[in-house]
Amino acid sequence: MSTKVTSERATQSRSSSSALESYHNGTRLRGKVALITGAARGMGASFAKAMVAQGASVMITDVRDDAGNQLARSLGNQAAYRRLDVTRRDDWKAAVEDTIRTFGKLNVLVNNAGVVNFASIEKNEAESWDKTLAVDLTGAYNGIKATVDALKHAAPASIINISSTAGMRGYRSLTAYSAAKFGLRGLTKSVALDLAAVKIRCNSVHPGPTDTPMMDGHKDASSQVAMKRLGKPDEIANLVVFLASDESSFSTGSEFVADGGELAGLAPS
Numbered sequence: 001m002s003t004k005v006t007s008e009r010a011t012q013s014r015s016s017s018s019a020l021e022s023y024h025n026g027t028r029l030r031g032k033v034a035l036i037t038g039a040a041r042g043m044g045a046s047f048a049k050a051m052v053a054q055g056a057s058v059m060i061t062d063v064r065d066d067a068g069n070q071l072a073r074s075l076g077n078q079a080a081y082r083r084l085d086v087t088r089r090d091d092w093k094a095a096v097e098d099t100i101r102t103f104g105k106l107n108v109l110v111n112n113a114g115v116v117n118f119a120s121i122e123k124n125e126a127e128s129w130d131k132t133l134a135v136d137l138t139g140a141y142n143g144i145k146a147t148v149d150a151l152k153h154a155a156p157a158s159i160i161n162i163s164s165t166a167g168m169r170g171y172r173s174l175t176a177y178s179a180a181k182f183g184l185r186g187l188t189k190s191v192a193l194d195l196a197a198v199k200i201r202c203n204s205v206h207p208g209p210t211d212t213p214m215m216d217g218h219k220d221a222s223s224q225v226a227m228k229r230l231g232k233p234d235e236i237a238n239l240v241v242f243l244a245s246d247e248s249s250f251s252t253g254s255e256f257v258a259d260g261g262e263l264a265g266l267a268p269s
Helices: 003-019 042-053 065-078 089-103 126-153 175-198 219-224 233-244
Strands: 033-036 057-062 079-083 108-111 157-162 200-207 255-258
Touching (some): 033 042, 033 089, 042 057, 042 065, 042 108, 042 233, 057 089, 065 079, 108 233, 126 157, 126 175, 157 175, 157 233, 175 200, 233 255
Parallel strands (some): 033 057, 033 108, 057 079, 108 157
């Protein structure tokens, strides 16, 4: 091996170690291969880091190419990036093929890509409604349809749909987002029933207000949370690692909530 190659790998290894500093290292996902949507930043990036730290190989997908490529480079040989618009079914087909070509199989799908628009029903435009449901709900359907054969081949497998507390209760000015997240919760249960016999589990995760770019301008949301703070992306990632692992082998069709007590009731002032 040349000195140059050795140096490049050492640099990549140091970069990967730096990227994973805040995540627990282990072997809980050793041998697993995951495809994560909306993974260039925010919660999706946190999921990718946590999974790699636990031994998984991860295909990072997004429409933010620069951020996605940068994240993949920082995680080393266990990660790769490709562009994926979840509303485009041809994109999904290519992403699955690329994942299998790169890592040999696929046995974890994380449907994380999402958009949000804060507007009351009176002000919500039809175009915004269409886009939100296309990304947040139909995007997950597209992903499940595109990956199901690969997941069956690599079973036991896990599908993790990232919903929200907005999939459990209503919120003002989140008309389309709430509808999509409630729909994703229902999709999860139906898919779990359809695929249990082929050893594919499907669960939904329902984060409360979490400190990601999606919450920019809405940091005061922590006032409705019993813990009086926003969640951290790595706190949600810990739950996703559990659902991706064989530790959750008897869990399917269920909601997993990480919300700081938001759904428990009215938080004390």
